[in-house]
Amino acid sequence: MxxxxxxxxxxxxxxxxxxxxxxxxxxxxxxxxxxxxxxxxxxxxxxxxxxxxxxxxxxxxxxxxxxxxxFIGLVAIYFGQTFLQMILSAAAAILLIALLWFVQRRMLPFxxxxxxxxxxxxxxxxxxxxxxxxxxxxxxxxxxxxxxxxxxxxxxxxxxxxxxxxxxxxVLLQSFVLRKDMDLRVEPLLIDSFDTDLAAYIGEVAKVQRELIKNSSIRYILAYEAHILEMENGVEILSSVAGAAIRLKKYVEAYPEFIRRYARNIPKDRFLRLYRMIQQHPESYWGNLAEEVAVIRRERYEWDSDF
Amino acid sequence: MITYVCLGILILFVAVKSAVYMKHRKHTPSSDELDLKLLSLINQKSDRHD
Incomplete structure (x- = not known):
């Protein structure tokens, strides 16, 4: 590597x-x-x-x-036969040029x-x-x-x-150490097909800048979940994306089964957030996620004061 | 005589130019349309040659 x-x-x-x-x-x-x-x-x-x-x-x-x-105005003035004609030509030319200038100024932005x-x-x-x-x-x-x-x-x-x-x-991003303070992107880099580098990149971003994991990136991961599971660190990638999705209630409500599948692998702080979210909103539809979270809490955090 | 012809030409010139500017104003693209236009022009051709 x-x-x-x-x-x-x-x-x-x-x-x-x-x-x-x-x-x-x-x-x-x-x-x-x-x-x-x-x-x-x-x-x-x-x-x-x-x-x-x-x-x-x-x-x-x-x-x-x-x-x-x-130029046309000057020609008109030059060929004036009387002084009065020349003055009138000059006045008309000045007025017309001023009108043209006024129209041009108004039309410049268009x-x-x-x-x-x-x-x-x-x-x-x-x-x-x-x-x-x-x-x-x-x-x-x-x-x-x-x-x-x-x-x-x-x-x-x-x-x-x-x-x-x-x-x-x-591919280039995968050769860099990704950090929280970096200007990273996910959505503009999503492609139509599966790519191991992209999946790995999303998994890493989910750890350092979870706010970049949004609907389209979660859907990408879900669409190619089977392919990702075949990767060496596939479960880790999926778990970190599930952990990042817990950031917002709307993602948990939209993808409860996905989060349920990897709830056992997410860190304690993310699990705690998920647990509290479900406790605070019992009226929301959580599918089988609520039961799974309850089981995990009993198995691992029954005596934990944070819960 | 030449004076009046020149003044007539000048009036026509200013009138036509003003009319053209007014016509352009009706079909002015917005910044969003310009952006979309540029991106579609670049990507429709560059995809074929990539």
Whole structure:
């Protein structure tokens, strides 16, 4: 078994929208989803968020329109046959340009998203190619720095959402010592099929950060319970997930049989929590769990003052 | 004469541009729609080439 390394992750900056992480180089137009300060293509420090780039483009277009209007206005003034005509032309031109400027200012917040949508559609092949380039960079770093590879894949997975990249992250996570203070994830890493590394990872997370074990991860474990039992430490994985599920009453109510099957293997503090939960809510439906908990309590904790 | 033609062109130019901006406003995607669009564009193709 490979020895696990103690590492500290670079903080993962969570944005409300994935596109906020997409940046483009103002010089060579290369896209990137990584955090590098310099463009990997041209080496310049000209990477800007996509929204900033599009806003600049829209503002430039609007300025060009005002300049065209100004040019037409100046031509009108130049060809004025009388002084009065020239003054009236100037006034009309100023009014019209001011109107155009006013409309552009009001419409800027609507033009930018429209332009972004157009850019995404037009640059789709380029964006995909550049994300693949990011991914190749991540894989190239694997030999020397597994942590860096994981961090890069974590960023890329914000955009590329398939089982392959999820499993790559899980395999890397299994080479690290997991701790309570780490920024770990479970739900974004769940895949459609069974994987021993993923099951083992969920089992470990259930021990160090049980709040990350939620409905979808419990359902994953349940769906592949038979496969997990064939693993060397399968019972341990299932027991730690059952112990983590006791965190919330709704999970105990939703999966009483699952918890019943592994109630004998969970630590005392988790069993105590389960016992108290059942005592405090006798009206809830616990299936056979309540009986099993009563039996375990009699067998192991009859003289324990905590119960 | 040229003055009036130019002023007419200017009025048309401003009117058309304003109309185009108003039309764009009706079909502006929200941030959620933009996000979904980008992710679907990336994942529909990248899955095939992965």
């Amino acid at each position: 490979t020895k696990k390394r103690a590492v500290t992750f670079k903080p993962y900056i969570k944005t409300r929208y994935a596109y906020e992480k997409l940046r483009v180089c103002r010089h060579c137009q290369q896209f990137t989803v990584l955090w590098e300060a310099e463009c990997s293509q041209c080496g310049k420090s000209t990477l800007v968020p996509i929204r900033e780039r599009v806003t600049a483009k829209v503002k430039r277009t609007m300025l060009n329109e005002r300049l065209i209007a100004l 033009e930018v998203p429209s332009e972004m949508e157009t850019l995404f559609e037009q640059e789709q092949p380029r964006i995909i190619e550049d994300i693949k380039r990011n991914r190749k960079l991540a894989v190239a770093a694997l030999k020397d720095d597994e942590l860096l590879t994981y961090e890069m894949l974590r960023e890329i997975s914000t955009f590329v959402q398939n089982d392959k990249i999820r499993l790559q992250q899980v």
